[in-house]
Amino acid sequence: MDRTMPARLIDPATMARLTALADLDPTLVVDDFTTPEATAALARTEVIISCWGCPPLDATTLAAAPALRAVIHAAGSVKHHITDACWDRGITVSSAAWANALPVAEYTVAAVLLANKRILQLGADYRRARTPRTPGDNIGNYRKTVGIVGASRIGRRVLELLRPYDLELLLHDPYITADEATALGARAVPLDELCSASDVVSIHAPELPETHHLIDARRLALMPDGATLVNTARGSLLDQNALIHEARTGRLHAVLDVTTPDVLPPDSPLYDLPNVLLTPHIAGSLGTELHRMATAAADELARYTEGLPFAHPVLPEGIHRTA
Structure with a gap:
């Protein structure tokens, strides 16, 4: 080592x-x-x-x-x-992948719950205006839909941690049956349907040739206005330029612990977009x-x-x- x-x-x-x-x-x-x-x-x-x-x-x-x-x-x-x-x-x-999966899952659950409460945006608004503004009607976690992409160790732990909340949980994994998804507390759906229906989409698939840009421009466009994308897997699974386009319009939000490259250049627009939370690959064990x-x-x-x-x-x- x-x-x-x-x-x-x-x-x-x-x-x-x-x-x-x-x-x-x-x-x-x-x-x-x-x-x-x-x-x-x-x-x-x-x-x-x-x-x-x-x-x-x-x-x-x-x-x-x-x-x-x-x-x-x-x-x-x-x-x-x-x-x-x-x-x-x-x-x-x-x-010890199972052990390293635990903090990643905890980070993800925190990101999901805080994303639906719009903590990043409301906190920034409060700091800037010095007075609270009235949140929109769609804020909160009650009956929101969370889509998990990949029934990996991390994806399974995320589902386990989210089960006590009043959320609808969707799962896409080509190796998981409908019955297996149900046992994990989720409903198995095709990836396009997951993107279309989810308030938060969280990526937990492995980095493989077939998962390169798994979440591409087309699938980002399927996500509802105001939805949040969470990526704690690998940067290559996401079409980053397509996400930047969507985030610049304000239509989508993102929580990114991994990017392409892993350390972004100083001029990356992701640093400055108010609806994107960047963290420096810290979701895993530290x-x-x-x-x-x-x-x-x-x-x-x-x-x-x-x-x-x-x-x-x-x-x-x-x-x-x-x-």
Whole structure:
């Protein structure tokens, strides 16, 4: 992992647990598998605990790690470092994607509820005018419709958190049946219908070739006047220029935690549009939330030492449609 990660990721109690479970040197942090230090460690390594910044585990690296049996990823996606060579070798992989999904879902729920209350606009108006104005009749969350795009870990958690509210929940996911959507508390609908019917559309699909610009100009045009788009997935899933056009007219609102590029250039109009809330990719685990992912990794290491299967395995047959 990145050399700065352990101090932020692993609290003292979890580090003590990890060192009790395995022969682990807390000072050995590898971000390059080709160094003499890394090569010496790989020769005797059975389990790698990885996080953001882990280099690829390719065939050359695996050849230097004959005892390697498992990778426990203390973060979300493993696509950056788990290669086909890992699957060919039969290495078992675990991910803390479920743990990283929790703060993203919490951010999303907050965005949905505040969007329907028009907090961003009413707060700005109040600050500017120094006197409250009467909100429109359509403000509020009662009986509003929220459309969730993607029954991912995050999408499912968002649905779970929104169920207690008086909302109609719609779901689009090509791999989910109507009965499965009902079990999640939502109604399965085609994506065009979801966009047309929703007061808030929230994107939770993976970044894949087939999801590029999934929400394009046509689907943005389907959204009702005053609707809000929330994107905590990846910037590529949204036609950003089309959104800018819609937002400039004032017709749509947006909450964007991800953009294309991830850090926008200083002249991007998204910075200045009053109906767009930009945050710098903070929906995922930050601060104390990182410790949850380290705890998840320690739990998986404990299962491994007991000869138990991982609780949160990553399987090669499903990786093509996950983030």
